[in-house]
Amino acid sequence: MSAPPRPYRRNALWIAAMVHRVSGIGLALFLPLHFLALGLSLQGAARLDSFLRWTDIPLIKLAEGGLVFLLGVHFLGGLRVLFVENFDWRVNQFRVATAAGGAAAMLAFAFLIQVL
Amino acid sequence: MTIERIETDILVLGSGGAGLFAALHAHDRDPSLTVTIATKGLLGKCGCTRMVQGGYNVALHNGDSIERHFMDTIEGGKWLPDQDLAWTLVSTAPERVRELENEVGCFFDRNADGSLHGKAFAGQTFDRTVHKGDLTGIEIINRLMEQVWKRRSIRKLEEHRAIAMIPDTSGKALSGILMIDIRTGKLRFVQARAVLMATGGGPTMYRYHTPSGDKSMDGLAMALRAGLPLRDMEMVQFHPTGLLAGPDTRMTGTVLEEGLRGAGGHLLDGAERRFMGDYDPKLERATRDVVSRSIYAEMKAGRTSPNGGVYIRMSHLGPDDVAKKFKGMVDRCRDCGFDLAGGLVEVVPTAHYFMGGLICLPDTSTDMPGLFVAGEDASGMHGANRLGGNGVANSTVFGGIAGDVMPAWIAANGGHRPPDEAAIAHEAERCTYPFGRKPGDVNRLRERLMDLMWDDVGVVRDAAGLARGLAGLDAIEAELMEIGVPDGDRAFNLTWHDWLNLRSLVETSRVIALAAARRTNSRGAHFRSDFPEPGDLETSTFTVVRQTGSDLTITDEPVQFTRVRPGESLLVQAVAAE
Amino acid sequence: MNVRLYIWQRGTAALMAPLVLIHLAVMFYATRQGLTAHDILGRTRGSIAWAMFYGTFVVAAAIHASIGIRNILVEWLPVRDRAAAFLSSGLGILLILLGARAVFAVVFA
Amino acid sequence: MPQADNASLTVSIWRGGQDGNFETYSVPNRQNQTVLDVVTHVQRHIDPTLSYRFACRVGMCGSCGMTVNGRPRWTCRTHVSKVAKDGKLQIAPLSNLPVIKDLAADMQPFFDKWQKAGGVFEPSKSRAEPVEPIRPNEPQRIAADAGIECINCGVCYAGCDTVRWNDDYLGPAALNRAWTLMNDLRDSAQKPRLAAVAANGGCHACHTHQSCQEYCPQSLNPTGSISLLKRLATKAYLKGELKP
Ligand SMILES: Cc1cc2nc3c(=O)[nH]c(=O)nc-3n(C[C@H](O)[C@H](O)[C@H](O)COP(=O)(O)OP(=O)(O)OC[C@H]3O[C@@H](n4cnc5c(N)ncnc54)[C@H](O)[C@@H]3O)c2cc1C
Numbered sequence A: 001m002s003a004p005p006r007p008y009r010r011n012a013l014w015i016a017a018m019v020h021r022v023s024g025i026g027l028a029l030f031l032p033l034h035f036l037a038l039g040l041s042l043q044g045a046a047r048l049d050s051f052l053r054w055t056d057i058p059l060i061k062l063a064e065g066g067l068v069f070l071l072g073v074h075f076l077g078g079l080r081v082l083f084v085e086n087f088d089w090r091v092n093q094f095r096v097a098t099a100a101g102g103a104a105a106m107l108a109f110a111f112l113i114q115v116l
Numbered sequence B: 001m002t003i004e005r006i007e008t009d010i011l012v013l014g015s016g017g018a019g020l021f022a023a024l025h026a027h028d029r030d031p032s033l034t035v036t037i038a039t040k041g042l043l044g045k046c047g048c049t050r051m052v053q054g055g056y057n058v059a060l061h062n063g064d065s066i067e068r069h070f071m072d073t074i075e076g077g078k079w080l081p082d083q084d085l086a087w088t089l090v091s092t093a094p095e096r097v098r099e100l101e102n103e104v105g106c107f108f109d110r111n112a113d114g115s116l117h118g119k120a121f122a123g124q125t126f127d128r129t130v131h132k133g134d135l136t137g138i139e140i141i142n143r144l145m146e147q148v149w150k151r152r153s154i155r156k157l158e159e160h161r162a163i164a165m166i167p168d169t170s171g172k173a174l175s176g177i178l179m180i181d182i183r184t185g186k187l188r189f190v191q192a193r194a195v196l197m198a199t200g201g202g203p204t205m206y207r208y209h210t211p212s213g214d215k216s217m218d219g220l221a222m223a224l225r226a227g228l229p230l231r232d233m234e235m236v237q238f239h240p241t242g243l244l245a246g247p248d249t250r251m252t253g254t255v256l257e258e259g260l261r262g263a264g265g266h267l268l269d270g271a272e273r274r275f276m277g278d279y280d281p282k283l284e285r286a287t288r289d290v291v292s293r294s295i296y297a298e299m300k301a302g303r304t305s306p307n308g309g310v311y312i313r314m315s316h317l318g319p320d321d322v323a324k325k326f327k328g329m330v331d332r333c334r335d336c337g338f339d340l341a342g343g344l345v346e347v348v349p350t351a352h353y354f355m356g357g358l359i360c361l362p363d364t365s366t367d368m369p370g371l372f373v374a375g376e377d378a379s380g381m382h383g384a385n386r387l388g389g390n391g392v393a394n395s396t397v398f399g400g401i402a403g404d405v406m407p408a409w410i411a412a413n414g415g416h417r418p419p420d421e422a423a424i425a426h427e428a429e430r431c432t433y434p435f436g437r438k439p440g441d442v443n444r445l446r447e448r449l450m451d452l453m454w455d456d457v458g459v460v461r462d463a464a465g466l467a468r469g470l471a472g473l474d475a476i477e478a479e480l481m482e483i484g485v486p487d488g489d490r491a492f493n494l495t496w497h498d499w500l501n502l503r504s505l506v507e508t509s510r511v512i513a514l515a516a517a518r519r520t521n522s523r524g525a526h527f528r529s530d531f532p533e534p535g536d537l538e539t540s541t542f543t544v545v546r547q548t549g550s551d552l553t554i555t556d557e558p559v560q561f562t563r564v565r566p567g568e569s570l571l572v573q574a575v576a577a578e
Numbered sequence C: 001m002n003v004r005l006y007i008w009q010r011g012t013a014a015l016m017a018p019l020v021l022i023h024l025a026v027m028f029y030a031t032r033q034g035l036t037a038h039d040i041l042g043r044t045r046g047s048i049a050w051a052m053f054y055g056t057f058v059v060a061a062a063i064h065a066s067i068g069i070r071n072i073l074v075e076w077l078p079v080r081d082r083a084a085a086f087l088s089s090g091l092g093i094l095l096i097l098l099g100a101r102a103v104f105a106v107v108f109a
Numbered sequence D: 001m002p003q004a005d006n007a008s009l010t011v012s013i014w015r016g017g018q019d020g021n022f023e024t025y026s027v028p029n030r031q032n033q034t035v036l037d038v039v040t041h042v043q044r045h046i047d048p049t050l051s052y053r054f055a056c057r058v059g060m061c062g063s064c065g066m067t068v069n070g071r072p073r074w075t076c077r078t079h080v081s082k083v084a085k086d087g088k089l090q091i092a093p094l095s096n097l098p099v100i101k102d103l104a105a106d107m108q109p110f111f112d113k114w115q116k117a118g119g120v121f122e123p124s125k126s127r128a129e130p131v132e133p134i135r136p137n138e139p140q141r142i143a144a145d146a147g148i149e150c151i152n153c154g155v156c157y158a159g160c161d162t163v164r165w166n167d168d169y170l171g172p173a174a175l176n177r178a179w180t181l182m183n184d185l186r187d188s189a190q191k192p193r194l195a196a197v198a199a200n201g202g203c204h205a206c207h208t209h210q211s212c213q214e215y216c217p218q219s220l221n222p223t224g225s226i227s228l229l230k231r232l233a234t235k236a237y238l239k240g241e242l243k244p
């Protein structure tokens, strides 16, 4: 293909799709770790506890907040796609996409306040 | 230069309504034949059929009749049409529209009861114009193009430009067509048992014109060189309202639809005075030719808008209503910076359709064995004026007929005819001629031609202007032959093709001027200020021009009133017979 | 992607939508109540309802994510259909195994 | 009147084939000027070897698609003032298609996929029969009308990243056409068409980027057509009428 750069990707709805994709990848990468962590209780509650204490470190808390954010945007972005595909909701997608992103950010923020 | 050779049974030139229909019908008639379609742009994406907005005239509606459509066509053509051709046109149109709907897949607009909608179009006594919104041509061509793709054995030569008809060794029949493969710049000779010329005329030699940029009268220029007779060549139809956006944009000349005037739009001179009252009591709703001449007169008198035209104003009808009713036009104007709904837009008459062309019989055959013609390249159906809506009917009706006729003709007339090799060599040299010259400004010369044709061979003509025009054409041609195109990459070399376009246009322009000088009366699209009367209808004649060597000869032939004479009407007879 | 994969992908997404909501709610509740192993296991141990809930979630997420990753592999990496199917099925199986282990751990172990 | 060229335009144009490069030209700035006019000016007055494609010059043929300042557009209907940034234009051929030369792209893959999507009417009647009465207010007719005015310009195809990433993807225009035909009561190839669009690379490969909808110069909504196709195919599959 020819080489010209493609700023057309700045299109808001395209960005929404990319955020959705990247958050999906993020979740898919996180999920095995999450399962492993829960699996720790097989080695006894103490083992899980020591892990959970480790997660008290602010940095890790922040990362968890990030995960909630990922789940939030992916969830809301996914709902958006499901709506576009299944209901006649195809106008004003830009606003819906922004609202989804905003709601997810608020959710993550609320979560952070909770845990910090 | 090596010239690649290809053989095909049937070769179709052009992918407008005529070309696509011919390929389709020829293939379906006899799928064992090889059909090749060559076109200057992409298949179906060039030419004017695609640009049809108004629609397709057909007598399919309750209360209408073939006879009525026929009479409208003959009267609109000022009694010059060949009546057998016109009859074939109107009587085949119903079947063609049913074919377009039922077999090709066009989805025309309907009435509330589900039947085909027919809209009013100027100059007709019945609302018979079938359409798809105001993008009828797109619907027709897109569907035709899909059908042609589907028939995979139809060979497509896209971006191939026909440059010459090559006779066989006897010199009497056609052997094939020499072409330039535009993408590579190489020459290709396509030998065919039958050829359909459907390159769609197109009067693009005028300063203001509507047809697509690929059309440059190549077909008629080729036919002229091959010695074929051309008729009605003075008949250039002007549309009264082309967009005027200045000299440096290709938008200039494109159509602003007739409906704007019909809906009550006003035409204003440079001082914003409404002027149509000076010319015709029907004001802006007068016929195309009257409005065109009135605007032209205002322009000659110097009462013009900044770019040298007049204004159209719609705003008094309520900008919002206008924006709703003429969305396509308003959008189009807005995209190039004009406010049609609320402001003033500059307009000029613009060359729209070419009634002249090759002489043919109702079965599309010509004087040259092996050559058939259909669409805007053919002549005689419209006489002095084409009804809006009869253009696309013409190309699809006769394109289909050509596709039906050619297989049978091939069966009766044997195999491929060997080409006159000297003619191939000569034509190859002719088309590469500019590469040997010092490069010059092809575009400046093109603009000179467009100005000359507009000023001297345009909407209103007279003997002095036509003589001046003819002399000017000689000068332009002489200069063209001195101008070269830089040699080097011949692939997709538009400047080379601009040069070739210009040559076709100069050659056909001369024939237009000659025929216009010959007709010393005013009929339909042809208006002579020195002979403003239409002349006696009973003794109507049409012009025929023929080239032998480098000489043009012109004659007048009497119109044969094979079905109805001036003063009579098939309608009266039909009514009387009931 | 074809219609079959699509249905599984979107179907599981729709299925997960309420599950995610509940999961998020529980998370908020949990972090408020204190996130110790004792608390977590106290809620889940022996609860068939939790087992069903998270079991469904795990299976749905595994299907959903593996089909999603499959598309991404095809589009973003020089991986053809067959290889992508292989890799993403691997991911799906991994998720189901780990997920089942996790559910087993918090409910029954 | 051609306006005094207050600051001329700086135009970089893609030259060559697939692996060409941009070259820069200076073009006078005029009041009434489309991007196609700019390209034409370069060919007529600066470099006669510049190649590009156009035909109708009024937005009907869909021949003049190019990438203008990074975005696919029909150039004959794009006024320079709408797209120029600080007097600069960058013009390239449509993306996602092979380059023939300079600004002319090869549209063959686009049309091949159009056919692959079953974007061709299959008749159920002949010319000998009357035209099918179909009321304009029937829902299927309305649905067919919504997408029918596609000019096959390829702008949506060039603007869709799923097309870029997934070689098999049929693309928005082809699927939009397929949806239109699924609503055509006269058509007799509904089954094979639905199978074609439900297969790999069909409508389900679309990720709803919606660039097609945003860029379509005819204001069509291929995203909408595609999601409706998805629904139709999904229903058919669930009923067991489709075997992918
Ligand atoms: C803006 C506009 C609006 C119109 N509106 C209406 C209307 O509402 N109703 C109506 O009835 N008529 C209308 N017409 C007229 C109508 O479009 C034409 O009369 C008719 O479509 C001509 O069809 P055709 O097949 O002969 O030529 P076209 O459709 O013009 O096709 C000509 C084909 O030949 C190709 N070609 C040209 N030169 C060569 C060459 N040297 N080698 C190979 N191929 C070549 C072209 O590229 C093109 O593919 C309109 C015309 C215009 C310009």
Ligand code: HEM
Binding pocket: A017, A020, A021, A022, A023, A024, A025, A027, A028, A031, A074, A075, A077, A078, A079, A081, A082, C010, C013, C014, C016, C017, C018, C020, C061, C064, C065, C067, C068, C069, C071, C072, D206, D207, D208
């Ligand atoms: C509430 C739950 C969820 C919903 C509603 C949802 C919805 C969706 C939808 C509709 C898509 C398709 C997007 C497209 O094709 O453009 C998708 C893709 C994807 N999802 Fe989810 N999802 C959810 C949860 C998850 C979870 C928990 C994971 C991870 C484990 C996940 C991982 C992915 C991945 C990797 C993709 C592929 C992204 C792409 O193709 O661009 N999703 N999701």
Ligand code: SF4
Binding pocket: D062, D149, D150, D151, D152, D153, D154, D155, D156, D157, D172, D173, D176, D215, D216, D217, D218, D219, D220, D222
């Ligand atoms: S859908 Fe719109 S953008 Fe796509 S080809 Fe058709 S007209 Fe062009």
Ligand code: F3S
Binding pocket: D159, D160, D161, D162, D163, D171, D172, D205, D206, D207, D208, D209, D210, D211, D212, D213, D222, D223, D226
């Ligand atoms: S941009 Fe592409 S991904 Fe789908 S919605 Fe349009 S086809």
Ligand code: FES
Binding pocket: D054, D055, D056, D057, D058, D059, D060, D061, D062, D063, D064, D065, D074, D075, D076, D077
């Ligand atoms: S030239 Fe025809 S759409 Fe632009």
